Amino acid sequence: MNLLNKKLEKKVIVFDLDGTLAESKQSLDDEMSELLLLLMRSHVVAIASGGSFSQYQKQFLPFLKSESSLDNLILLPTSGASMYRYVDNNWLISYEEKLSIEDFEKINIALIKALKVTGLEPIEKFGDIIEYRGTQVTFSGLGQDAPLSKKEFWDVDQSKRKKIVDSVSSELSDFEIRIGGTTSIDINKKGVDKAYGVQRLSEILNIPISDMLYVGDALYEGGNDASVIKSGIECHAVKDVAETKEFIRSLI
Numbered sequence: 599m600n601l602l603n604k605k606l607e608k609k610v611i612v613f614d615l616d617g618t619l620a621e622s623k624q625s626l627d628d629e630m631s632e633l634l635l636l637l638m639r640s641h642v643v644a645i646a647s648g649g650s651f652s653q654y655q656k657q658f659l660p661f662l663k664s665e666s667s668l669d670n671l672i673l674l675p676t677s678g679a680s681m682y683r684y685v686d687n688n689w690l691i692s693y694e695e696k697l698s699i700e701d702f703e704k705i706n707i708a709l710i711k712a713l714k715v716t717g718l719e720p721i722e723k724f725g726d727i728i729e730y731r732g733t734q735v736t737f738s739g740l741g742q743d744a745p746l747s748k749k750e751f752w753d754v755d756q757s758k759r760k761k762i763v764d765s766v767s768s769e770l771s772d773f774e775i776r777i778g779g780t781t782s783i784d785i786n787k788k789g790v791d792k793a794y795g796v797q798r799l800s801e802i803l804n805i806p807i808s809d810m811l812y813v814g815d816a817l818y819e820g821g822n823d824a825s826v827i828k829s830g831i832e833c834h835a836v837k838d839v840a841e842t843k844e845f846i847r848s849l850i
Contacts, residue, residue: 609805611637611849612674612796612831614814614823615647615658618842622746622780623653626661630839633846635662638670640850644799646674646792646812648778648822650731651682651689677776677825678795679733679786681802692802694733695790702730705770705785709737712765718758724748733790737762739781749780756820759783778822793829807831813842 616622619630626634637643645658654673662668673682673689680694697705706728713719718739720727725743729736738744739752739759753759759777767775774791778784792812800807810831814823817835827833836842 608641608809608811608832610642610644610799610803610810612644612646612799612810612812612826613842614812614816615645615649615654616779617815618813618836618839619645620657620839622749623649623657624746626658627839628661628663630843631661631663633843633850635664636850637846638668642670642672642803642805644672644674646678646795646826648677648734648736648782648784649675650734651675651680654682672799674792674795674799676731676734677778677784677786677790678792678798679790681795681798693798695787695794696733697730697735697785697787701773702735705735705766705773706730708766708769709735709762709783712762715765716758716761718762722748733786735785736778737783737785744781746780752781776822776825777820784822791825792823793826796826796829796831813845815842 613619620626634643654675668684671684681692682689683692709728720740722740724741727738727741729742740748756777762783763775763777772788774786774788776784776791796807800810807830812826812831812833813836815836815838816823817833818824834845836845
């Protein structure tokens with residue numbers, strides 16, 4: 599059996615969002631919407647992102663052109679720390695691994711301290727630098743609302759964020775800390791990441807991970823998709839949104 603036929607047999611396709619289905623925090627385009635809706639006719643489609651559910655409501659859901667296939671769509675916001683399913687025209691939470699307010703305060707203090715120690719306090723900010731997303735705390739180097747044109751050049755080699763992670767790692771050793779997206783650092787409960795999301799997805803759907811496929815643009819070491827590999831899911835790397843479209847076409 600060739601590789602393509604093997605992938606066609608998968609029952610669940612899990613996609614990263616930013617850089618895979620759409621540019622960072624940019625709207626899903628019409629062509630991608632059409633392709634995903636076609637794919638949902640034959641597969642369960644799950645979307646895993648570091649963003650909160652509200653980010654899906656801004657960037658993703660309004661741009662799906664039909665609700666006819668949404669029963670086959672599952673959302674895994676905040677790096678798999680929560681799951682949403684579409685039931686009776688409503689998005690319902692299947693699970694969520696919340697961080698407490700005390701957790702947020704501890705993380706917030708550690709990040710502010712790290713910015714001072716590393717000298718990386720932002721001179722120019724676009725919205726909140728540190729955001730509490732309920733199930734995740736996210737640091738964004740230029741702020742949550744920074745334009746893509748600035749985000750792309752802020753930390754190309756991840757060296758700035760690595761300094762911040764190194765600075766907080768001992769103080770926040772009881773949390774999961776990952777570099778994500780173009781300017782962000784995502785912090786969740788210990789053991790909660792995209793691999794955790796895939797495992798919970800498998801349990802809830804009662805579908806083995808061997809029948810699932812993950813598609814992302816950052817599966818390389820240190821990339822924000824790399825954590826999913828330890829779940830044992832088969833992975834398909836893409837370099838950008840255009841390549842994802844070509845891959846979906848091969849599946850439908």
